[in-house]
Amino acid sequence: MNDKGLLIVLSGPSGTGKGTIVKKLLEKNSTCLSVSMTTRTPRVGEEEGKSYFFVSRETFLEKVEQGKMLEYAEYNGNFYGTPREFVEQKSAAGQDVILEIEVQGALKVKSACPDAVMVFIMAPNMQELKNRLVMRKTEDEQTIQNRMNIAKRELEKADQYDYIVINDTVDKAAEDILAIIGAEKCSKKRREKFINEVKKQC
């Protein structure tokens, strides 16, 4: 019985440490990261199928029309999106796929894949979130204030997620997500096939 892999959607406000958590998860677990598709030109060092799948605008829009994108959006004149095929192939092979994505995109993925495991990552409190943004030293005060305002709006969507992981330490947050993956595989809805098979043996 080759169980399907999970699609784990991670999102949450900027500064909660999603990227670091994902790195830790990929080290610890046999999960893989979803690869996005884009119409932007590859930068030096970027690899096809690893950094992104690079396609033309025509190909991208064709895939959108054919329902082959779980979500997509346009930034600075380029399209970015999550191709359904990559996720489905990995999942069919029993591999768990992690998708790190902002909240609006995440909720679109949830509509397209109701079986996705939705994880909202948050700092322990708003002050800590601000501290982390300040510590980056990459954004000016106005940008940080903008990010904090976006964070407030994103928090309003937290109740549309299955789990809320508090990133106090990266290790604990990664451990929580691994626990979520383990628990979800035992969840009643994912054990239906097993229960039906056992009942047939009676």
Next chain:
Amino acid sequence: MNDKGLLIVLSGPSGTGKGTIVKKLLEKNSTCLSVSMTTRTPRVGEEEGKSYFFVSRETFLEKVEQGKMLEYAEYNGNFYGTPREFVEQKSAAGQDVILEIEVQGALKVKSACPDAVMVFIMAPNMQELKNRLVMRKTEDEQTIQNRMNIAKRELEKADQYDYIVINDTVDKAAEDILAIIGAEKCSKKRREKFINEVKKQC
């Protein structure tokens, strides 16, 4: 923020190895085992409050009337039940409580405590379940057949549980239950307090 402990209800057919899994869990984790209340006479070596809470028939029935038992049943003229107070005290102190109980009792606990985490433990298949019952060498063929018939009826109730843990190896099953405990603590419904507190900080 002192989070409440969880009530984890473990049940499943006889022979699935629930007892061994519970032992492993108590070794690995800061969980404690729920202590039952009974009207039967203590046996040599049994300790009040550890093996059971030993009470008179009158006291027991009084507690039932006052709604102080999560579930109870009568076997061989003695009452056995799960006192609500023990579970609630441990939970209030942030401690997770494990309750190992047969399926009918488990479903009563679920009605009394909708927040309980319901875990159904099963052998990998019916043949393996039978093998394990035979291996015990404590029951005759008729008793084993009866247990298998009960197992079939219990399997029909599996869909009323939140999780199905397959006890292939005890270590993996205990690990799955620890993952379930970790994941449940991150579940949206148990993070409501956190989310509301963070929203107030905005």
